[in-house]
Amino acid sequence: MKRTAVITYAVTGLAVAGLVALAAPTVISAATSVPHHVKATVQGAPVMTPDPTSTPTSDPDRVIWLGDGISVKVSSLPRGCTTYSKIQIFDVNGHSYGRLVGEAADRGASPGATGTVSRDAAGNIVSYTAAPGDDSWSVGDRLCTNPLMVGRYNHIGTDRGDHALQPGETVVIRPDMNVVWTPGA
Numbered sequence: 001m002k003r004t005a006v007i008t009y010a011v012t013g014l015a016v017a018g019l020v021a022l023a024a025p026t027v028i029s030a031a032t033s034v035p036h037h038v039k040a041t042v043q044g045a046p047v048m049t050p051d052p053t054s055t056p057t058s059d060p061d062r063v064i065w066l067g068d069g070i071s072v073k074v075s076s077l078p079r080g081c082t083t084y085s086k087i088q089i090f091d092v093n094g095h096s097y098g099r100l101v102g103e104a105a106d107r108g109a110s111p112g113a114t115g116t117v118s119r120d121a122a123g124n125i126v127s128y129t130a131a132p133g134d135d136s137w138s139v140g141d142r143l144c145t146n147p148l149m150v151g152r153y154n155h156i157g158t159d160r161g162d163h164a165l166q167p168g169e170t171v172v173i174r175p176d177m178n179v180v181w182t183p184g185a
Contacts, residue, residue: 080107081144087153087173089181096183098153098175105144112138115165126174130165137163143173155184 077084085102104125106117115131128139136156140147147163150156154171157163165171175181 078141078144081105084144084146085173086146087149087175089149089153096181097177097179098172098181099177100145100174102145104173107142107144110138110142113142115139117143118170120174124174126172128171128173130167130169130171132167134165134167135163136165136171139165139171145173153181 083103083105085100085104087098088101089096089098091097106125112133112135113128115134116129117125118127118129120126125143128143130139136151136154137147140150150171150173151163153175156165156171
């Protein structure tokens with residue numbers, strides 16, 4: 001090999017090694033840091049608070065980020081919702097847990113959702129108590145949350161037509177991260 005080629009390869013190798021050395025602290029920091037929206041609980045299940053959502057515009061292709069890589073198009077929101085939420089079910093050490101991603105918002109009573117909304121001390125919607133004639137799809141629309149996941153988490157029908165709620169039945173909207181969720185229970 002010619003001397004100039006050897007020098008060129010050596011200089012190139014040193015430059016690449018220098019770039020890797022410069023990038024290493026950033027890569028290591030990103031790989032070992034916990035996102036700002038993840039906390040630990042007593043039982044070891046992670047508690048994730050949603051990243052702030054943005055206010056939708058009239059652009060139907062606009063996306064609202066619920067947090068944790070989950071987004072929804074503005075055009076698929078229930079009419080009148082400016083935010084959206086979804087119950088997410090996940091596993092930790094062989095146990096299932098649920099959490100609310102995004103923020104539920106009460107738009108007021110509507111046909112099929114005339115029951116009572118319960119809030120925690122911080123004002124977050126945590127549950128819904130059904131009135132006669134209520135159904136999980138209408139409750140999901142009223143609270144700007146995904147009705148399929150409300151039905152799945154609360155073990156009620158997820159297809160339109162088999163999701164009627166009994167008067168007085170309480171539906172969890174914001175799952176408690178310290179309570180193990182059991183499928184089909």
